[in-house]
Amino acid sequence: MQFLKRSWAEISISALRHNMHQINQILPKGCAPMAVVKADAYGHGYNIVCQILSQMGVNHFAVSNLNEAIEVRKICPDSEILILGYTPPEYAQLLDEYNIIQGILSVEYARILSASSKKTIRCHVKLDTGMGRIGLKNDKPEETAKEIEYICNLPNIKIEGIYTHFAVADTNTEECCEFTKNQADFIKQTAEILKTDGYDIKHTHFMNSAASVNHSDPASTLARVGIILYGLLPNYPEKLNISLKPVMSLKSIVSQVKTISPGTSISYGRTFIADQKMTVATVTIGYADGYPRLLSNKGYVIIHGTKCPILGRVCMDQIMVDVSGVAVTVKPNDIVTIIGKDGNEEITADETAYLIGTIGYEIVCGISKRVPRVIVD
């Protein structure tokens, strides 16, 4: 293996295949998966993720921006690629050149994009039905349908879909389920009006990962699945009724081991002071690798199948952990599991995130460029 064995992320092809297979099982007939691979496939790497999913028959990919779209285009020459977010209109030419589908965020944006382009740009219109982020925002589906019809008649723009994004599909309270239903009803009614008015728009899509499992609806012609592809949960610790395997494991190694006496402090700020004799290992990962500094005195790692708590502050490139409880002698170069399984122990990105009040998405997306992605099985 030609990578520096310091800190690395293992990307499991079999886990990715397993998750995609599970997703295919639950999608309603007529609903195709649109793999959301923004942010370098949630930190997992476009190359391997797009390749494997393409091999498995996935033909639709979603990204956040033009650079990502072009990256994916290089890997998948024939796939449909949708940019979910904003592209400055001066890049209209590149959308055409790479055959990328652009999300239309407002009537004004549609006008400018139309005026900026000489070729026909393929587009899906985004509806803001409750996320409050981007998209056409109206009180009634009739108004939104009117705006979409206006956009459809602009030159140099071809509307091939409409979509919206759920705000609380991952939360199973009565209130959240009703909110999600109202969002879905809004876009479905809009689609009906467009159809009645003679506008033949191929795609209506609104399911994300959580909705694909919890609010499955055959009216969504595409399911924009992100986080479950990677084997994480949209709203840990709330469970989802689908069997998933985490695709990314994060590994590191021990650089030094020492025994310290009571009163010895560890790391910046001396926030940890030993109250007994203990064995401490230094591990070659830190916040510059994307291991959050908030995990100081909170996180833990696995060494030789035993959980070892972090002592003191996470540094830029290193952490110190308590290996007193490890049955075998810990030595430099020993493998440290930061996220993943070792023996009977497992630490998931979801659990790590939960410790510091964030979500697994942020952990995997945040694993930095310094950490090589290594493909396993």
Ligand SMILES: *Cc1c(COP(=O)(O)O)cnc(C)c1O
């Ligand atoms: C990121 C994103 C998704 C995927 O969400 P998951 O929760 O990861 O499935 C779908 N749609 C839009 C618009 C997004 O921004």
